[in-house]
Amino acid sequence: MQWDIDRCVRETFLAGAEHHPILGSTNDRAKQLAAEQGCPMPYLIVADRQTAGRGRGRNRWWTGHGSLALSLLLDGRSWPTTPNPGPLAALAAAVAAAQTVAPLVPAARVGIHWPNDVFAAGRKLAGVLVEAPPGQRYVVGVGLNLNNNLAEAPPELQAVAVTLRELTGTEHDPTEFLIGYLKRFATLLDDLPSRPSRITQTADELCLQRDALLAVETGGRIVRGVCQGIAPDGSLLLSDAHGLRCITSGIVVYDWPQARG
Numbered sequence: 001m002q003w004d005i006d007r008c009v010r011e012t013f014l015a016g017a018e019h020h021p022i023l024g025s026t027n028d029r030a031k032q033l034a035a036e037q038g039c040p041m042p043y044l045i046v047a048d049r050q051t052a053g054r055g056r057g058r059n060r061w062w063t064g065h066g067s068l069a070l071s072l073l074l075d076g077r078s079w080p081t082t083p084n085p086g087p088l089a090a091l092a093a094a095v096a097a098a099q100t101v102a103p104l105v106p107a108a109r110v111g112i113h114w115p116n117d118v119f120a121a122g123r124k125l126a127g128v129l130v131e132a133p134p135g136q137r138y139v140v141g142v143g144l145n146l147n148n149n150l151a152e153a154p155p156e157l158q159a160v161a162v163t164l165r166e167l168t169g170t171e172h173d174p175t176e177f178l179i180g181y182l183k184r185f186a187t188l189l190d191d192l193p194s195r196p197s198r199i200t201q202t203a204d205e206l207c208l209q210r211d212a213l214l215a216v217e218t219g220g221r222i223v224r225g226v227c228q229g230i231a232p233d234g235s236l237l238l239s240d241a242h243g244l245r246c247i248t249s250g251i252v253v254y255d256w257p258q259a260r261g
């Protein structure tokens, strides 16, 4: 399906946008624009294919034909008093994706796996990678399996990922989907400077890991506990025999099946 990128700008909070049939990584392009300065913000970069898509940590991100791969370049000066807006923006990006997808798949459980993965029907639908180039800029990268075909994906992804097309049995107009997504994301971002707990509370309501035993790699060690949801500051809450712990950043390394919706 064809993109109408101008419509995305007209109908949402974007100040500008660009579409690429093929790009290394939309996040890298956003960082390049951040370094050049003078780019209107919020600015959207969207690519049909990425040859060097990146996930969190050392992971790569596969962008098959029909995937949604986008990055938003945001001006962090909009949140001058928020000490660490990156994780909140990442959580907002994941919440917006879950909120956009959920009404389209009423029979599936759609929600979030901390820190910012979106799951539907027990498999990963979307991931978020936020980066902070110099100059108080934030790059919010979102990869979402929209109309792509997982039969073309690397084998290790096929069992753990899902696409929206697979869940609904129909193709989705990417422009329409993206406009809905951007509107939800903008609404959530409005709360970032003064009411960040609204973002985290919604994330907590959408958390699919609650009551599951998790192991999280954080600060060079593994912390295990039972997930008690997402705290008002966006941390993961884990309980164990010693009480409740807040994990501010980390990677969930064991995420047992009972956590999945």
Ligand code: BTN
Pocket (backbone or CB within 6 Å): 024, 025, 026, 027, 028, 050, 052, 053, 054, 055, 056, 057, 059, 061, 068, 069, 070, 071, 117, 126, 127, 128, 129, 141, 142, 143, 144
């Ligand atoms: C993850 O789940 O590990 C995060 C995946 C983020 C992938 C997106 S696709 C658009 C943007 N460009 C990138 O190179 N990565 C992000």
